[in-house]
Amino acid sequence: MTATEKAAFLQALASAVGEKKLLRDADRLQDYSKDESDTGLYPPDVVCFAESAADVQAVLKLCSEHRVPVTPCAARTGKSGGSVPLQGGVALSTERMNRIKEISVEDLVCVAEPGVITEALMKAVEEKGLFFPPDPNSLDMCTLGGNVAENAGGPRALKYGVTRDYVLGLEVALPTGELLRMGRRTIKGVAGYDLTALMVGSEGTLGVVTEVTLQLIPLPREVVTALLTFETLNGAAQAVSAVLAAGILPRTLELMDEMSVRAVDGKGFHFPAGTKAAVILEVDGGSQEPLFEEMGRAAEICEAFGIK
Incomplete structure (x- = not known):
């Protein structure tokens, strides 16, 4: 030019x-x-x-x-x-397109523009007793449109999945300038080509998202978190597999190697001497008692793999 x-x-x-x-x-x-x-x-x-x-x-x-x-x-x-x-x-x-247009408790649906900050969306739906699970690390800064473009996810993906699992419908501007609506507002929708899933994760190569319709779920009332430390990285990895094999599905299950342990040791928390790995385990549900029982089962399983 x-x-x-x-x-x-x-x-x-x-x-x-x-x-x-x-x-x-x-x-x-x-x-x-x-x-x-x-x-x-x-x-x-x-x-x-x-x-x-x-x-x-x-x-x-x-x-x-x-x-x-x-x-x-x-x-x-x-x-x-x-x-x-x-x-x-x-x-x-699209950062100025930052309105949450609708939160429907009856339909478990949220409609928002692409510039809405992810954390702001989460807080807004939680005030109504609802939950948007995908939790990318930059949730306090990243936007909904970026999450859709990248099919973002975070630690809760283990139990709840990633952004694609919650996008019901999209409004997208195509490269020609045409505006296309795709998807649905209902939880079930099995007819036709799934253009919505095609757009999620396309990184802006197929079009620009101008509106997102999201599926929400009821907000878990209780969350229990535990940190388990191990003598070896291999033991920690085996413990993770054993916990999942026992039918326990945490909402997060994060493995930390020795380098990660050293990086955070002393920053508000001290790991036991000799810690070579750690696992952050989080479960959620409707009441605390069964969650503590589930966490106890997980800890018992981990004891066989060199828990400290």
Whole structure:
């Protein structure tokens, strides 16, 4: 693209969405040149802060017509490089599209825009006694749209699965600027091609999410957590397998090797001398008594594998 063509494109972009939604300052563009991966720095030519699905449509249509690269982004907390504008062009940010449109206790459904912070969504549904389980490590910063794009998950994936397992429907702007609704609002939906599952995890390569319909579940009333320490890493790994084989399904079961143990030792907690590995075990349910019983069973199983 020549300088003249670039100037004409930027003018058309400003006319389409408004100059106040554009960022052109060279220094601030650096903030949108990377994510949390080691991909490197690739600043876009301009950032567009979409505030509606119509804005997203307009940007994609214009970029398609002018053959300008466009990279969807928001919080940029991912580690896959998916939001890095490798070829410059437009960084299309959905971070201003941050409304939770609906939380239905009756339908166990939430409808939200892609710029909603994951932790904010979790807290909002928990206030109504509901639960959105996927818990990526960056949940206090990452956005719902990024979770959908990356099919994000966290420690609770063991019991509850990842983002794809909770996305019922999507509104997506295609590269041509067309707006497509897919999926459903009901828990059961078996007819036709599952375009929703195709979009989840596509990292913005197939379209830009403008609205998400999520399945929720009742919030577990009680959570019990334990930390088990081991003499060897192999013993800890065998203990994890034995716990699962016994029919115990924790909501989290995290294995820490010796390097991880050393990294956190002394930071508010001291591991017993000689600890080479640890397991963080968490169970949840409706009441504490059966959870403590289940945790006790898990501890008994682990004793055979060198628990300290």
